[in-house]
Amino acid sequence: MLSEPTLTSRVEDGWDIPLLVWRTDGPLRAISSGPLGGGLGVRRWVLNATVPMSYDRDDPAGHLAALAADLDLDGPGVGLLTGVDVTEVVTRTDAGVRAWATVGLGTPVPAAVPAPAALTQQVGTVNIVVYVPARLADSALVNAVATATEAKSQAIMELGLSGTGTPTDAVTVLCPVDGPEARYGGPRSAWGAPLAWAVHAAVLTGGDRPVLPWSDRLNG
Template sequence: MTQPFRTGSKTFASTICPGMAMSLAADRLVIETEKPFYVLSSAVYGGGYGTADRFVNREVPLDYDCSDPARDYERMLALWGYSPETTIGFLTAAKLTHASVAETAGEAFGLLCCATAGTGNAARAGRARETFPAYAPGTINLFVLVDGSMTASAMVNAVITATEAKSAALHDCGILDQKHGLPATGTTTDAIAIGASQTGRHGRTHRYAGAATALGDAIGRLVYGTVEEAVRTQGEA
């Protein structure tokens, strides 16, 4: 695991996934790919299934309150000069400088994971709580990008594996649900993107991504490590 932006660096280039790079600006962390990735995400802008060559993690203040974050995001994309058709947009109140990044290569895949984490609104799923209709920041945002080919069902499987790893990291970090005092499983506004290059250069399509598969095992390890590092250091300068 590494936090490349804590030392003042503004860029990070993947050594595993060809053509993938990250950059940090004052209000956003951007991951760009050379060619569009097939993506499944819960992003506030461009969520669902689609294709994208740019993933934006936008930093907003803790008091950010917007009833239509997608429209607000569209306004910001125009300001930044980003294509709305090929950009996936996330929001966070976490420190972007403390983003944790990890990558590895495995059996017919390359993998990069990036996590940003703020746990002020940590929550335990399955316990009753106050609900709200509008987006509120805080959040753990996860980017799981695979240089390889995956079926749609494998991408859903990867969401499950990543979520389990995130929850395990929070448990091991001792993060509690503030309302109930029990171990948190996430925050109230977590988001994730699973992306696959769908390149045929590896000669294989991954049909599963559970913890017993090579791809799922790698996703679990890298998500756990990046979430743990981002959570553990969130209060540091």
């Protein structure tokens, strides 16, 4: 089981910067595109860390590992970064599937367009964490990431934005290691359908309210 996230903070440059931490009561299967703990494997925690929009470290995985060590997070986990204030996390549940999203849509871009010469320094990154209460096959976990991404893109479209996401979005899906294995994670499958609804609702809600970069809040 994946816990509800705990809000904590770290001190950097004299500021208390927020962190969200999900803990588990045992190992979970996971798939993630996060900079720390990405790929397929067994994970024991998830960390979503706010960073200033000026963040330019070239070792995000090492940075996240250090934050995890400071929080006494043991074993393998997933680490995510965002310029959004993670206290603005949105949670939605559908048929037992839980989705959490921190939504920054200042730089939405269509996926299949030429890269601009430079991105404007506006808040970006949609980080999505999902817990499915049934064991998913490897193929279903991959499919679940696609379903979550489709649901996110649908929400962005419904918000009237001309993009499919931001250049730095990340998705993490976790499920139990035991039990009968579900083979599918598509949007019309037993678990993919509620996953799509929960992610869509979380991103739609999070994207439908003003979100400032966390660093801007310091000057507000």
